[in-house]
Amino acid sequence: MKKLTPLLISSLLVFGAAACQDGARTSQSAPDTPAENVQAPSAEATQAAQQDAQSEVRRDQLNSDIRAREQRNNATGGDAQRAEGDLASEVRSKLEANIPNGALTVQAEDNGTVTVGGTVNNQDQLAKIEPLAKEIKGVTNVVVKATVAPPNS
Numbered sequence: 001m002k003k004l005t006p007l008l009i010s011s012l013l014v015f016g017a018a019a020c021q022d023g024a025r026t027s028q029s030a031p032d033t034p035a036e037n038v039q040a041p042s043a044e045a046t047q048a049a050q051q052d053a054q055s056e057v058r059r060d061q062l063n064s065d066i067r068a069r070e071q072r073n074n075a076t077g078g079d080a081q082r083a084e085g086d087l088a089s090e091v092r093s094k095l096e097a098n099i100p101n102g103a104l105t106v107q108a109e110d111n112g113t114v115t116v117g118g119t120v121n122n123q124d125q126l127a128k129i130e131p132l133a134k135e136i137k138g139v140t141n142v143v144v145k146a147t148v149a150p151p152n153s
Contacts, residue, residue, distance in 0.1 A: 062097035090136045098132050099125045112140030119149035
C-alpha cells in the first residue's frame with residue numbers, strides 16, 4: 001500500500017498537468033493560439049451563443065467570478081503581478097461576457113501582456129477587445145491579433 005499511494009498521487013499530478021495545457025478560449029471553436037484564425041460561425045450557432053451569453057444571468061455570473069478573483073487577489077496582498085493563467089482566464093471571462101459571439105483565444109505573459117486572437121463578427125466588437133482586457137487588474141498591455149470574420153454565405 002505504501003508503494004501504491006505515491007504512484008497514484010504522481011499519476012494524478014501528471015494527468016492534471018497535461019489537462020491544464022489548453023489555452024483560455026471563449027468558445028470551443030476558437031483557435032488554439034492567438035496566431036490562428038477560424039472561419040465565422042454559422043448563423044444558427046451565433047444566435048444560440050448570443051442568446052446564452054447575453055442573458056443577464058450569464059453576464060452576472062461572469063462578472064461575479066471576476067469580482068471574486070479580484071477580492072481574493074486583494075486579500076493576498078493585491079499584487080499587480082498576476083499569474084499568467086489567472087490573467088488569461090479573467091480576460092477570457094470578460095471578453096466572453098461582453099463579446100458573446102466571438103471565437104477568441106487569450107494568452108498572457110508574466111509581464112502583464114495579453115494577446116487576443118481569433119475572430120469577431122464586426123468592427124465594433126474588435127474595438128471593444130483592448131479596453132475590456134485592460135479593465136482586468138494586472139493587464140499592462142494588450143496585443144489584438146483578432147480579425148473580423150467574413151460573413152458566411
